[in-house]
Amino acid sequence: MSCTPSDPLSTDVAVIGGGIIGLGIALEAQRAGHRIMLIDPEPARGATYAAAGMLAPVSELHYQEEDLLTLTLASAARWPGFARALADEGYPDIGFRTTPTLALGANAADRNALAQLREAQAKLGLDVARLSIREARKLEPLLSPDLVAAHLIAEDHQVDPRAVAAAIEARLLAAAQRSGHRADETVVRTRAVELLHENPANTRPRTRGVLLDDGREVHAREVVIANGLGATQLGGLPENLMLPLRPVHGDILRLRVPEHLRELCTATLRGMVRGLPVYLVPRNDGTVVIGATAREDGRDGVNAGAVHQLLRDAQALLPAVAELELLESTARARPGTPDNAPLLGRVEGPDGREMPGLLIATGFFRHGVLLTPIAAHIITELLAGVNDPAWDRFRPDRFSPALQEH
Ligand code: GLY
Numbered sequence: 293m294s295c296t297p298s299d300p301l302s303t304d305v306a307v308i309g310g311g312i313i314g315l316g317i318a319l320e321a322q323r324a325g326h327r328i329m330l331i332d333p334e335p336a337r338g339a340t341y342a343a344a345g346m347l348a349p350v351s352e353l354h355y356q357e358e359d360l361l362t363l364t365l366a367s368a369a370r371w372p373g374f375a376r377a378l379a380d381e382g383y384p385d386i387g388f389r390t391t392p393t394l395a396l397g398a399n400a401a402d403r404n405a406l407a408q409l410r411e412a413q414a415k416l417g418l419d420v421a422r423l424s425i426r427e428a429r430k431l432e433p434l435l436s437p438d439l440v441a442a443h444l445i446a447e448d449h450q451v452d453p454r455a456v457a458a459a460i461e462a463r464l465l466a467a468a469q470r471s472g473h474r475a476d477e478t479v480v481r482t483r484a485v486e487l488l489h490e491n492p493a494n495t496r497p498r499t500r501g502v503l504l505d506d507g508r509e510v511h512a513r514e515v516v517i518a519n520g521l522g523a524t525q526l527g528g529l530p531e532n533l534m535l536p537l538r539p540v541h542g543d544i545l546r547l548r549v550p551e552h553l554r555e556l557c558t559a560t561l562r563g564m565v566r567g568l569p570v571y572l573v574p575r576n577d578g579t580v581v582i583g584a585t586a587r588e589d590g591r592d593g594v595n596a597g598a599v600h601q602l603l604r605d606a607q608a609l610l611p612a613v614a615e616l617e618l619l620e621s622t623a624r625a626r627p628g629t630p631d632n633a634p635l636l637g638r639v640e641g642p643d644g645r646e647m648p649g650l651l652i653a654t655g656f657f658r659h660g661v662l663l664t665p666i667a668a669h670i671i672t673e674l675l676a677g678v679n680d681p682a683w684d685r686f687r688p689d690r691f692s693p694a695l696q697e698h
Contacts, residue, residue: 299508301477303329305675306502306512308484308526309519310335312343312453313653313660315460316374316668317516322467323377324672329477329510330464331484331502336457338520342544342624344573344581345456345661347371348448350418351393351562352658353409359685360633361416364659367666371451374665383459387452387576393560394428395420397441398608402564406441420445432557434612450560450573453661482506486527487515487650499649503527514675518653520627520660523635530639530647534692537635537655539590539625543598544583547616554578556612563609570605572613579619582606586626586658594623629655635688636667638674651675652688 307318310332318328346352349364375388397403413420421444428442429435435442461479468478483505490497501511517523524535549556557580561572573581585598599621606613629635635655638646651674653667670683 300501300511301329301480301508302511303327303477304512305329305514305516306331306510307516307518308332308502309517309522309654310461310479311338311340311518311520311660312336312457312664313520313656313667314516314518315457315464316664317518317653317671318464319460320668320672321675322464324676326675327471327473328464328468329480329512331480331482331504331510332519333481333483333505335461335479335481336454339624339626339660340453340457342542342584342622343453343661344544344571344583345387345451345453346393346448346560346571346573347450347662348393348445348560348562349662350413350420350445351395351448352662353413353416353418354632355412357632358416360631360659363633363666363683363686364662367663368447368449370665370669371449371662375451378459378463381463383463386456386459387450389451389576390449391558391560393445393448393562394423394432395443395445396428396435396439396561396563396609398439398563398565400440401567403441405564405567406443410443419447432559432561434553434556434610435561436609436611439609448560451661452575456661456664480504480510484519484526487529489528497648499647512649514649514651516651516653516671520654520656521625523627523652523654530650532693533639533689535635535652535654535688536630536691537627538588538629540628540657541587541589541591541623541625542584543587543594543602543621543623544581545599545602545618546620546622547580547582547613547618549574549578549580549616553612553615556580556616557610561609563605565605565608568601568605570602570609572606572609580616582613592623592625594621626657626660627655628657630691632657633686634659634663634667635690636670636686637683637688638679639689640687654688
């Protein structure tokens with residue numbers, strides 16, 4: 293039966309945003325027995341499309357981000373089970389690799405910066421082993437002999453975000469089809485424009501769905517806003533809810549390793565090269581990902597200087613990078629927040645009560661792939677009425693002045 297704009301769609305949980313976070317949430321919600329509807333004109337074509345997929349809570353630790361570390365470590369611990377569950381359901385090809393990470397320094401100042409970071413990591417009980425360059429080159433023979441510092445981080449792994457997204461979407465559609473639901477009403481390829489409320493004049497009462505770009509309404513018991521930077525564009529957000537998201541663009545490259553250079557490396561390499569970070573992530577399919585810049589210039593296109601810098605600095609780690617075939621350069625914006633931590637959970641009103649029917653999961657900044665399993669878990673628990681106070685510090689309303697009652 294075809295739908296006209298006057299036929300509302302209905303579901304248990306509408307997830308706005310089909311990046312890896314929205315997909316992960318839809319997956320766990322569906323496994324928990326909810327009928328889900330994922331709304332995105334182009335699933336997995338935003339930040340997920342660019343992401344390298346490092347599962348790196350230790351090497352991506354930043355000073356003053358200990359709260360975030362609790363979340364990143366909890367999610368890293370969930371990744372093996374998350375990957376296994378997908379494999380058990382028939383989707384094993386997500387590029388989950390438990391190979392280690394090497395942190396490398398190119399000059400004396402880089403060595404000092406890595407040593408200071410290692411001290412901070414050690415104070416937090418994180419396992420980082422110092423290696424000699426000879427030891428590092430035993431592990432990765434193509435590393436440059438000119439490097440001056442190497443640390444081994446055994447627990448920082450990787451996954452292929454595009455493969456994860458494709459696997460989850462296929463899993464969502466297959467399960468929905470088994471329950472007799474249509475594919476185009478499970479993954480709805482259009483834009484969500486506005487939240488619908490029980491009383492449209494008042495944003496305090498229960499959220500009851502979403503208005504789509506094509507005029508259709510989606511009626512849902514719960515709506516999850518998981519569309520990254522797009523969250524602030526949605527109409528009908530609770531009055532005075534501040535979602536302080538800013539775009540932090542990253543340029544990233546994909547290259548093919550010629551047969552004679554395989555395996556170029558097995559570990560993920562994270563370099564500090566004359567003060568600039570660069571990483572190189574080897575994939576199962578003989579490609580590598582080199583990234584990533586972090587710029588706040590608001591420009592969506594790939595920056596030529598960034599491409600030059602990434603290739604130059606990656607060659608300082610592995611000179612053979614010069615012989616690879618450049619396949620792709622991509623730029624995408626990550627959704628940054630003032631404290632670099634996500635906006636995750638329900639929204640509290642001024643009376644201390646949560647606004648029913650509405651959940652938020654955005655602002656994952658540089659950690660969307662890593663944080664997918666824990667975000668999916670936390671949101672699914674909230675859907676079931678379970679709130680773990682450990683995660684209250686990531687509430688989406690923590691930057692909002694008191695939400696006003698109407
Ligand atoms: N997490 C890697 C990046 O944002 O570049």
